[in-house]
Amino acid sequence: MGLTKTEIFTEEQNRLAVMLKAMAHPARIAILQQIIKANACICGDLVEELGLAQATISQHLKELKNAGIIQGTIEGVSVCYCINPTVWNELQQQLSAFFSTYELKTNCC
Amino acid sequence: MGLTKTEIFTEEQNRLAVMLKAMAHPARIAILQQIIKANACICGDLVEELGLAQATISQHLKELKNAGIIQGTIEGVSVCYCINPTVWNELQQQLSAFFSTYELKTNCC
DNA sequence: ACTATATATCGTAATATTGCGATGTATAAT
DNA sequence: ATTATACATCGCAATATTACGATATATAGT
Numbered sequence: 430m431g432l433t434k435t436e437i438f439t440e441e442q443n444r445l446a447v448m449l450k451a452m453a454h455p456a457r458i459a460i461l462q463q464i465i466k467a468n469a470c471i472c473g474d475l476v477e478e479l480g481l482a483q484a485t486i487s488q489h490l491k492e493l494k495n496a497g498i499i500q501g502t503i504e505g506v507s508v509c510y511c512i513n514p515t516v517w518n519e520l521q522q523q524l525s526a527f528f529s530t531y532e533l534k535t536n537c538c
Numbered sequence: 539m540g541l542t543k544t545e546i547f548t549e550e551q552n553r554l555a556v557m558l559k560a561m562a563h564p565a566r567i568a569i570l571q572q573i574i575k576a577n578a579c580i581c582g583d584l585v586e587e588l589g590l591a592q593a594t595i596s597q598h599l600k601e602l603k604n605a606g607i608i609q610g611t612i613e614g615v616s617v618c619y620c621i622n623p624t625v626w627n628e629l630q631q632q633l634s635a636f637f638s639t640y641e642l643k644t645n646c647c
Numbered sequence: 648a649c650t651a652t653a654t655a656t657c658g659t660a661a662t663a664t665t666g667c668g669a670t671g672t673a674t675a676a677t
Numbered sequence: 678a679t680t681a682t683a684c685a686t687c688g689c690a691a692t693a694t695t696a697c698g699a700t701a702t703a704t705a706g707t
Binding site: 540541542543581582592593595596597599600612614615616617 | 651652653654655656657664665666
């Protein structure tokens with residue numbers, strides 16, 4: 430064993446899990462915050478901002494990109510990363526919907 | 539290596555990462571959905587609902603409980619699990635705030 | 648006390664993640 | 678063409694996750 434049984438879950442559950450997993454690391458949360466804060470796209474600045482090696486940051490960026498949360502555009506020597514608005518909004522919607530399904534009721538344990 | 543460098547991140551970043559990580563698995567998303575749907579708390583029903591072994595479900599429940607997202611109350615032979623309203627709302631607030639920091643601007647890559 | 652039921656925990660195998668140094672690749676400048 | 682800069686990728690070691698069978702624990706009913 431050791432691998433998730435994706436086949437027994439819905440497409441939606443798997444997709445949400447992938448997105449959340451991409452965000453579920455302090456370094457990647459910090460990267461997203463930095464990208465959002467700088468509005469325009471950043472790249473190697475992240476290596477200096479956070480205290481991680483270049484290879485590590487690059488790997489984290491790849492994971493965020495794979496999940497579709499960010500997008501990178503080559504700009505000369507460097508690469509400019511920014512939020513993917515479509516995916517970002519999609520995720521926001523889905524999470525919002527997910528959280529709002531819960532409603533506190535007294536008859537619980 | 540192989541372990542996250544939590545010391546270089548803020549308390550908030552680490553906390554959010556822990557919560558998201560707890561939710562970042564299709565089985566645990568399914569479990570949360572089931573718990574919310576059934577409103578009142580469930581337990582071993584989850585084993586039948588999802589197609590996973592009892593030990594596996596128990597482990598997933600433990601992770602959700604460790605993150606504080608759910609809480610379990612012993613009820614005779616069985617254990618009743620339900621959402622922890624405080625943590626749930628906290629997480630909802632934090633995520634909402636996080637997502638709303640982003641605002642689309644044209645001058646991007 | 649004995650048995651059934653429900654859940655938790657242990658131990659284990661397979662696989663994934665994290666982080667980094669070293670190295671590759673691709674553009675810009677001289 | 679050569680060199681510098683910026684990233685990406687490879688390979689590795691340490692650790693974490695996922696899933697499950699087997700076993701422990703704890704309550705309820707007889």
